[in-house]
Amino acid sequence: MCEQITDKNVSSLVEKHDTxxxxxxxxxxxxxxxxxxxVDLLNKLTALGKQIFFVTNNSTKTQDDYAKRFADIGFNAAKKADQVPSDLQAIKTDEVQLDSDITCVxxxxxxxxSYLKVLKAATHLKRKEVLFLGTNDDASLPTNDEVVMPGAGAVLAAVTAASGRLPTILGKPHTPMWKVIQDEFNLNPTKTVMVGDRLETDIAFGNNQGLxxxxxxxxxxxESHVxxxxxxxxxxxxxxxxYISGVGKLAQLINDSK
Amino acid sequence: MCEQITDKNVSSLVEKHDTxxxxxxxxxxxxxxxxxxxVDLLNKLTALGKQIFFVTNNSTKTQDDYAKRFADIGFNAAKKADQVPSDLQAIKTDEVQLDSDITCVxxxxxxxxSYLKVLKAATHLKRKEVLFLGTNDDASLPTNDEVVMPGAGAVLAAVTAASGRLPTILGKPHTPMWKVIQDEFNLNPTKTVMVGDRLETDIAFGNNQGLxxxxxxxxxxxESHVxxxxxxxxxxxxxxxxYISGVGKLAQLINDSK
Known part of the structure; x- marks a missing residue:
């Protein structure tokens, strides 16, 4: 149901609710x-004894900012919460330089x-004819230490979310990277071996292409993954x-098999 | 099937493939x-007349860097592609300051x-006991101009991807924002109205809570969406x-209904 509010149903709507x-x-x-x-509506509901709350996802203003804004327009809203930082003013959107010749992001x-880079990418992608490519969607980079290094997939996730568009992803395990070398060198997938250490990129890449x-x-x-x-x-x-322990073992087996 | 390579099957594997x-x-x-x-394996395969390709998602080195690296280890790899920029050296992971007292991201x-902020967030989130909250997952901010302003959801997407963890999202349409005011003010959902302009946040928020x-x-x-x-x-x-054209109309109907 999705009923228009009219003079017929408005009274019961107001009477049945207190908040x-x-x-x-x-x-x-x-x-x-x-x-x-x-402002009329807010004051009217208040006069009728209703509780009023303002629930916004816009976290770029402080509670004080909102209290002042409501006071300015003629409604006395109390504030009740900690402050959130405000720095939306840091981006002047009318100063963002966009190039209409861009055909690919x-x-x-x-x-x-940076925020400005994601903003520019998402804005260019508003034009449906602009191609959207991702180099790869690796979530993180392999590191030997305690730090998680975000991968290209983390950057891509931000651009994908902001733009609402889905990229064509070039890297493993996706098809484009295979197509480039297949076309360039006329490769036969059934005669091609893919050697890799990572199941979700290397092995999936090879399997997806029939290697x-x-x-x-x-x-x-x-070994326990295997x-x-x-x-x-x-x-x-x-x-x-x-599978095999490593390329050294493979070399040795090939040597020994002669 | 997932067969270990042994002296029994290695010959046919090599013979059946050319790449x-x-x-x-x-x-x-x-x-x-x-x-x-x-290096043994690469040289052996080359000697056997096999074509060799290197397919990496690691785009932080140039083709020249890779050619030099292969030459250094004793394999002569030709390069065939444009260069990609290299700036991975810009992050010195051993200089990243992490605080083990952090209990919530x-x-x-x-x-x-920034990359460093996403890195720090994802690294803290490696510890399963660290709580992961998102203020909201709005993909973009409402703007009146031609620019797409990425929302908190774009930032959150990067942290989610890099960390591999799913956040608890506080803002509309998710439940926590309702729970806060419901508990604080003892609200009855069946007596509460949610007024909003956005279907996927405001209306979904109200519907999810039974408002x-x-x-x-x-x-x-x-109107056409309606x-x-x-x-x-x-x-x-x-x-x-x-639904109704706007809060002004609602105020008018309430006034007239008295």
């Missing part, structure tokens, strides 16, 4: 323009990622055709 | 440590988001109980 929760942006104002009648690992896949245990995957894999019944895409 | 694709990190090296036998809209929901058409949603909603059969979570 009214309002979103602010787009409901009470499109700042600096206050929606006509907004490529999201990659970027140690200098023969070899897992080595010198990197991201160890044992788990052997018992796995459901998702076959990450299961290698072969 | 070998290698991932690098964790397969040929865990830099600066070269995997024993890696809160991801919010941050106009100063009566009123959609106004002064913000993110217009007509689409009325015909929508599947997802009911975003359909308001009532």
């Amino acid at each position: 009214f929760i309002f979103d602010c942006d787009g409901v009470l104002w499109n700042w600096p323009h206050v929606i006509p009648g907004a 490529i999201s990659a690992l970027d140690l200098h990622m 023969t896949t070899i897992l080595v245990l010198t990197g991201a995957t160890n 044992n788990e894999l052997k018992e796995q019944k459901t998702d076959k895409s990450n299961i290698p055709n072969f | 070998f694709i290698f991932d690098c990190d964790g397969v040929l090296w865990n830099w600066p440590h070269v995997i024993p036998g890696a 809160i991801s919010a809209l941050d106009l100063h988001m 009566t929901t009123i959609l106004v058409l002064t913000g993110a949603t217009n 007509n689409e909603l009325k015909e929508q059969k599947t997802d009911k979570s975003n359909i308001p109980n009532f």
Whole structure:
């Protein structure tokens, strides 16, 4: 049901409820323009003894800012919460330089990622004809220490969320990276071996393209993972055709087989 | 199938394939440590007339860097591609200051988001006992101009991807924001109205908590959306109980109903 409010149903609506929760942006104002009648409604509901709350996801103003804003438009709203920091003013959107000649946005690992870069990428992607590519969607980089290094996938997630568009992802395990070398060198997938250490990128990449896949245990995957894999019944895409302790062992076996 | 490579099957494996694709990190090296036998294998396969490709998602080195690296370890790899920029050295992970007293990571809209902040958040979140909160998951902020302003949801997407953890999201349409005011003010959901302009946050928020929901058409949603909603059969979570042109009209109807 989605019923229009009319003079027929408004009284019972008001009588049946004691609390009214309002979103602010787009409901009470499109700042600096206050929606006509907004203050009337708030004061009216207050006069009728209703409780009023304002629930906004806009965390760029402090409680004091909101209290002042309501006072300015003629409604006395009490505040009750800790303050949240405000720095939305730091971005002057009318000063953002955008180039209408852009035909492609490529999201990659970027140690200098910033809000302004994500804003520019998402804005260019508003035009449907702009191509959206991601170098890869690795969530993090392999490191040997205690630090989680965000990967290209973390940057890409931000651009994807802000733009509402889905990228074509070039890197493993996705198809484009295979197509480039297949076309360039006329490769036959059934005669090609993919050797890798990571199930969800390397092995999935090879399996997705119909290559023969070899897992080595010198990197991201160890022997106990392999044992788990052997018992796995459901998702076959990450299961290698072969595994071996490392490339050194493979070299030795090839040498010995002559 | 996931077969171990042995002296029994290695010959047919090599004979049946003409191309070998290698991932690098964790397969040929865990830099600066070269995997024993890696160069042997590459040279052996080359001697056997096999084509070799290196396919890595690690875009932080140039083609020249890789060519030099292969030459240094004793394999002559040709390069064939444009260069990609390299700036991974910009982050010295051993200089990142992490505080083991941190018990909660809160991801919010941050106009100063950076790689280092995402890295720190994801690293803290490696400890399972650290709470992961998001203020909200709004993908973008409402703006009147041509620019897409990324919302807290874009920042949160980066932290979620890098950490591999799912946050508890505080803002609309999620439950925590309701629980706070319900508990503080002892609200009765069946006697509470939520007024909002956005279906996926405001209206879903109210519906999720069992409130009566009123959609106004002064913000993110217009009359044609409402007509689409009325015909929508599947997802009911975003359909308001009532709609009205704006709060001014609601004030007027309430006034007139006295």
